[in-house]
Amino acid sequence: MNRLVPLLLLAAAVLAFATVFLVILPAGEIRTVAPPPQLEPYTEAELRGRAQYVSLGCVYCHSQQPRAPEQGPDADRGWGRASTAPDYAYDSPHLLGTMRTGPDLLNIGARIPSQAWHLTHLYQPRAIHPTSIMPNYPFLFETRAEAGPEDVVVKLPDALLPDNGVVVATQEALDLVSYLLSLDRTYPVSNPDLRDNGYADRGKTQ
C-alpha cells in the first residue's frame, strides 16, 4: 500500500510523456500546414457527396493514402505519388482508411474522370467488372418512365435496363460522383517531407 503514491506518479508520468510525444508535438507540427495552391476547397455539392461517402461506408473498403515506392507498389498501380499532409488540408473528417478491399481513391478523379462511368459503376459495379465484389447502390437511383430535361440518365448494358423506362441518378448520386471527381492530388510536390517543402512556412505567415 505504501507504494501506491509512487505507482500513481509513475503512471501519470507515462501518460504525460505519451500525451506530449503522441498528441501535442505531432499536432503542433501539422497545425501550420497550409493547403497546396493547386488544391481547391470542396464545393457545396462535393461536401454533400463526401458526407454520402462517409455514411455509405466507402472508407471501409477504400483507402485515400497512396504510399511511397519503398512502402508499396501504389505508384505502379496508377494510384499516384505518395500523399503528404497538405493534400488533406480541407479534409474533415479524414478518410485515410485502413482497408484496401478496393483500389485507393485519393486520385480517382484524375484516373477515371467520367461522371457517366461512376454512375454506372455505383448503380452496378458488375456492369463494368463482372467479378467485382463492391456492393451496388441502387437506392441512389430512380427508375422513370422517361427522362425529364434535367435528368441524368445512367448508361447501362441491355441486361440491366428496366423493362419500361430509364434509370436516372438522384441528387445524392450526383453529389457523390462530384466528390469522387474532385479527388485529384496529382499536382507535384517538390519534397514529400512536410518540414522541408515550404508549405509549413507559408502557413505560419497567414
Ligand code: HEC
Ligand atoms: C465491400 C467493399 C467495398 C465497398 C463498401 C465499396 N467498394 Fe468501391 N470497390 C471495391 C472493389 C473490390 C473495387 C474493384 C472492382 C470494381 O471496380 O468494382 C472497387 C472499385 C471502386 C472504384 C473504381 C476504382 C478504380 O480504380 O477502378 C470506385 C470509384 C469505387 N469503388 C467507389 C466506391 C464508393 C464511392 C463506395 C461507397 C459508396 C464504395 N466504392 C464502396 C470494393 C468496395
